[in-house]
Amino acid sequence: MRKLAVLLVTTLVVSACGSDGESFTGIGGGGQPAACSNDGQKQFVLDALYDWYLWNDLLPAGINISDYASPEELVFEVTTTFGPRDANGDPLDRFSSVGSLVADQQFFGEGKYEGFGFSWREESNEMRISRVFEGSPAGLGLLARGHYVDRLNGRTYVDVRSNEGVGAFFDANDTVTFSVRRPDTSTFDTVITKAIVTIDPVPAARIRVIDMGAGVPPVGYFEFRTFISTAEPVFDTVFEDFIAAGVRDVVIDMRYNGGGLVRTAELLGDYLGGFANDGLVFSETEYNADRNPEFTENERKSFFSRLGNSLDIQRFIVVASRSTASASELVTNSLEPYADVWVVGDNTFGKPVGQIGIPFCEEKILRPTSFRTKNAAGFSDYFDGLSVDCPAEDLLDIPIGADNDPNLVAALSISSTGACPVATTPPGVQAPEFLKDIVLPEARGDSARELANAW
Structure with missing residues (x-):
C-alpha cells in the first residue's frame, strides 16, 4: 500500500508524558502535562479530545476536569455525553478510551493479552462460548465452542x-469456576486462571484450498481473527499458495474480527x-475540521500496490457477523468499487471510524476516535453496518469453516x-431463531476485548 505521507494510524510515535521521549506538541498547543498527577492527566486527555476528537465541534467549551474522577472516566463521559448519537438516541462513539500502553503494544505487536482465552455471546439470556484460542487457559480447561456457561463462581450468568x-x-x-453445559446437556465444572494468551490471527488449521x-x-x-502485525507475514504465504493452486475466488472468515491496525488492512487490500x-x-482518511487542512x-x-503475490481475484467473499468491525469493514468497503464483493452471514457492526493512539505518562494510552475512512467511490456511511448479501446462521454447534458451516456453504454457492x-439447517443441528435473541458483549475496553472479543 502506497501513501504519499505517513498518516496517524494506531499509535503516534511519541511520548506525551515520559521523561525520555519526544514531546507531542500537537495537543492543546503544548507538549506534555505539567505533571502526571490525576488532574494533569485529566487536563491532558481533555486537551487531546479538543484537538483530535473526530466530533470535536460537538464538545462544549469549558468542560471542567473536576467533574470527573479520572482520565478514564473523563474520556468515557465526555464522548458519550457530548459525542454524536444514533437514530435511537444512543451514543455513536462506543470506542474512545484510555488504556494500558504496554497492553496495547503487546496486543498489536505480538497478539498477546492477559485473560482466559475465549470469546462469547449471549443467546436467549444464556452465555455461550463462540471461540476458544489454542493453548489458552480456557482451552486447557476444556471450554469449547458451543458450550453454555451456566454459572460463574456459583452465580448465574443473569445475576452477574x-x-x-x-x-x-x-x-x-483472576480465577473463575465455570459451570459448563455441553450442547448434549451433560455438565462439568472447570477452574480457570488468567494467563498470557497469544492469539494466532490466521490459524493454519483454518486455511483451505477447496x-x-x-x-x-x-x-x-481462511479465518482471519484480528488485524495485528503477526498476520502480515502469513498473508504472503497464504496468497502464494492460493496463486499456485489457481484460486480466483477468496473467502475470508472475519465473523469475529473487530478490526485492528489500518496498516495491516491496507496490506491485505494489496493482496x-x-x-x-x-x-x-x-481508501481516504478524514479527520476533524481542524486537523484535515494539515494534510493535502x-x-x-492510500493507494493499492501490486505485490509479488497479489492475487488476480475474481470474487471476494466476506463471512461476517455483527462482530465484524472497523478494519474488517475497511477492507470490504474499499474493495467494493473494484471487485465482485459479497457479504455472507449477517450485517457487519458498522464502524467507519478509527482511533489514533496517544501515549502519555509512560504507561497509559489515549485512543480517541479521530478519523473516518471512505472508499474510492466516497462511501463511508455504514454506521448501521455493511449489508449482508447472503444471510447465514453462525451455528455454534458447528466448527468455524467446517464443510457444513452454513456460512461456508453460502460462500461456496x-x-x-x-x-x-x-437456507437450510444441517441435519441433527437445532437452529436458533435466526438473527434474534443474540446480544454481543460490550466492546469498549482493552484492545484484545474490543478488537477480538478476547476475554
Whole structure:
C-alpha cells in the first residue's frame, strides 16, 4: 500500500508524558502535562479530545476536569455525553478510551493479552462460548465452542450481568469456576486462571484450498481473527499458495474480527486488489475540521500496490457477523468499487471510524476516535453496518469453516453459481431463531476485548 505521507494510524510515535521521549506538541498547543498527577492527566486527555476528537465541534467549551474522577472516566463521559448519537438516541462513539500502553503494544505487536482465552455471546439470556484460542487457559480447561456457561463462581450468568456486569466480573477475578453445559446437556465444572494468551490471527488449521470440481478453479478460504502485525507475514504465504493452486475466488472468515491496525488492512487490500488496481485509491482518511487542512488530499489517501503475490481475484467473499468491525469493514468497503464483493452471514457492526493512539505518562494510552475512512467511490456511511448479501446462521454447534458451516456453504454457492443457496439447517443441528435473541458483549475496553472479543 502506497501513501504519499505517513498518516496517524494506531499509535503516534511519541511520548506525551515520559521523561525520555519526544514531546507531542500537537495537543492543546503544548507538549506534555505539567505533571502526571490525576488532574494533569485529566487536563491532558481533555486537551487531546479538543484537538483530535473526530466530533470535536460537538464538545462544549469549558468542560471542567473536576467533574470527573479520572482520565478514564473523563474520556468515557465526555464522548458519550457530548459525542454524536444514533437514530435511537444512543451514543455513536462506543470506542474512545484510555488504556494500558504496554497492553496495547503487546496486543498489536505480538497478539498477546492477559485473560482466559475465549470469546462469547449471549443467546436467549444464556452465555455461550463462540471461540476458544489454542493453548489458552480456557482451552486447557476444556471450554469449547458451543458450550453454555451456566454459572460463574456459583452465580448465574443473569445475576452477574444484572449486577456488576460480565466485563467487571472478569476484570475483578483472576480465577473463575465455570459451570459448563455441553450442547448434549451433560455438565462439568472447570477452574480457570488468567494467563498470557497469544492469539494466532490466521490459524493454519483454518486455511483451505477447496476443490470445486473438474474444470472449476478452487476457492481459497481462511479465518482471519484480528488485524495485528503477526498476520502480515502469513498473508504472503497464504496468497502464494492460493496463486499456485489457481484460486480466483477468496473467502475470508472475519465473523469475529473487530478490526485492528489500518496498516495491516491496507496490506491485505494489496493482496486482494493490488494485481488489477495498482496505483488506484484504496481508501481516504478524514479527520476533524481542524486537523484535515494539515494534510493535502493525496496525503490522506492510500493507494493499492501490486505485490509479488497479489492475487488476480475474481470474487471476494466476506463471512461476517455483527462482530465484524472497523478494519474488517475497511477492507470490504474499499474493495467494493473494484471487485465482485459479497457479504455472507449477517450485517457487519458498522464502524467507519478509527482511533489514533496517544501515549502519555509512560504507561497509559489515549485512543480517541479521530478519523473516518471512505472508499474510492466516497462511501463511508455504514454506521448501521455493511449489508449482508447472503444471510447465514453462525451455528455454534458447528466448527468455524467446517464443510457444513452454513456460512461456508453460502460462500461456496456464490462461487459456483453466483447466487445464495436456499437456507437450510444441517441435519441433527437445532437452529436458533435466526438473527434474534443474540446480544454481543460490550466492546469498549482493552484492545484484545474490543478488537477480538478476547476475554
